[in-house]
Amino acid sequence: MNSVKQSFNKSKEPTYLFIISSLILFFCSSLRHGLFQSTAFDLGIFDQSIYLISQGKSPVNTFMDFHILGDHAAWVHYLLAIPYVLFPSVHWLFLIQAFSLSAGVFPTYHLSLDAGLNKRQAQAMMFAYLLYPVIFNGNLFDFHPEVIAVPLLLWAILAARRNQIWIFTGCLVFILGCKAVLSLTVLGLGVWLLFLEKKRTYGAIAMGMGLAWFILSIQWIIPSLSGAEAGAVGRYSYLGDSVLGILGNLILRPQQTLGILFSLDNLGYLVLLFAPVAWGWSRVSFGALVGAFPAISLNLLADYLAQKDLVHQYSLPILPFLIIGLISSLAAGKGLFQQRKSIIIWSLITFACLAKFTHFGGRYLSAIDNLPQTYEAIALVDTKGGVYTTAQISTHLSHREVIRFTNPSRPEEDLEQFDYILLNQRHPGWASDGTFVQQIMDRIAKDGSFDTIYQEQDVFLFTRN
Structure with a gap:
């Protein structure tokens, strides 16, 4: 009981930052929508489907002409429909997205303190998280349920380190419900926990749940409700026309990936991905990338350029592991900077260079x-x-x-x-x-x-x- 009270008291530190961030993100996404910059793909898809669920109707989306679960097997849409029952408005999605992305400051703060960082460093880590460009950019790009998984991944890691197995398992359940492909991230999380964190039970749970949901969603739910393979399969067509075919060629003919992997597009993407965290990245940080390996691999292997930037949502599952890598580096006394001021300045500079707030003065006024x-x-x-x-x-x-x-x-x-x-x-x-x-x-x-x-x-x- 005392530990719970202590945790609550510590949570007061990032509360103001959470509120301010949520308001900014909500305002920006609402303004973009009001300027007619959001589109049917993807906001219209989710908004129509969630509305239909709230009205007790089958969520067969007419932009795609199949059941919403046939898209990404994201059953979290049924939970998102609850506020629509009270008052149907697309702004619920913007609000939930803003809250979810901002909520990552809480586990980031606690993970930092638990790792031995001082209070000022923990505060700096919250800024490093919020100012990572994909937070702002991903929030602008319509709505995507995987934003909910970002803080949950951090909470799951925190729960594993604190031996809170039920909280850990609950986080994984909701992460998997956000998008089928996140099952691979959960699988990667399990490998990281098992081999690097030495959390055998937690690693086994994550690996088991991730693998089970991957098979269930990709091989049954999505094909049954959409009548086709998972939508993103076409981005890996050079490897095959089905999930199993792609996996088979990755194992048996890895040379087919060389042209895509070793490309200037991928080099540029990796520079973008690591530039905001370069201030604290060190040798001890790389272990955390085991958890991010599935998401990074999917982006590198895709022939779809939107997966190789920080403008779209595809790098969101990677961010929690980048944060863990930074915390590990700071805890070991590594990296270029250890001081809060220097960390925040670096984060502000990369945010100014890579965040798309400038669109409000040009592109969004079209x-x-x-x-x-x-x-x-x-x-x-x-x-x-x-x-x-x-x-x-x-x-x-x-x-x-x-x-x-x-x-x-x-x-x-x-x-x-x-x-x-x-x-x-x-x-x-x-x-x-x-x-x-x-x-x-x-x-x-x-x-x-x-x-x-x-x-x-x-x-x-x-x-x-």
Whole structure:
């Protein structure tokens, strides 16, 4: 009981930082969304599915045309639907994302103190965590349930070191529920705990749970509900067209990976990944990378460039292990800096160089010229009928059973399945273009099944008559 009280009292140290960080992250993601910069992939997918769950309906997502569990087997969506029952709003997802990413300061602080760092160093580690660019950038890029796993990985490590087996196991359960591929990170965590931390029981639990969920989700849940292999398989097509085929070629024909592994893209990615933590990285830090090995390997082996930057969410599972590596280095008296001020300055410099806050002064203002008209048109969509619109506008209208976005590679043959068609000719949206928008408008004019109820500043809203 005394240890619990002591832990609570220590938690007061990062509380203010948690609150400030949560507010900043929530404001930034909400502002980006309000400027029509979020898209159907991925915010619309999650928002529509979670809304349908909250309404007691089957979460068959119409952006992908299959059950949401067929995407990444992320059953945490059912928990995320709870606040939607009270009040359905996409801002719940932004709030949960901001809270989750900011909450990592608590286990970071306790892990630092438990490792023997002084209070000022523990505070510096919280800043190093929050200022790591993928925290800010990942928060901006729509919403992804794996953000919940970031603090949980740190809590799981803390629980293992404190011999709190039930907390450890509970953390793993929720981590696995965030995304199927995190089963590999849990497996890596188990290997690290078993061989480097000498936590046999905890390592065995993590390895067993990770392997079991990987097999169950990848080989049964996802194929059963999507009718196909896991979505990311295409990023490793040079190794095979199935998960088992890819694994087989990695083992039997590793030479096939050489061209991808030893590339300038991967070199640049590794520089980006380690630059924010270079101030404290040392020989003793590398052991922690055993846990991050699956996530790093997936990113290095992919032929998808978004997995090789700190802009998207793919490096989030790596961050907890980078933090552990820094803590280990500081505890051993290694690294370039030991002082709080120097650590924070380095973190601020790399944040300023790699965080995408500058987008708010340029890229995110690209659709501002007819922003009021877009909102006016959205307000006229006053039923839950089917909607056909741009990828960016779709995230503002995804609380319905049928919604699709304009995509020349997947044109809609039957427009009469929709009650509303909302187009922005000036800003056609992600995956679309002005020519395709004009083709849709020509079809509407020729068909005669829709009436124009709004037309201002190249924003058009049609409703089925």
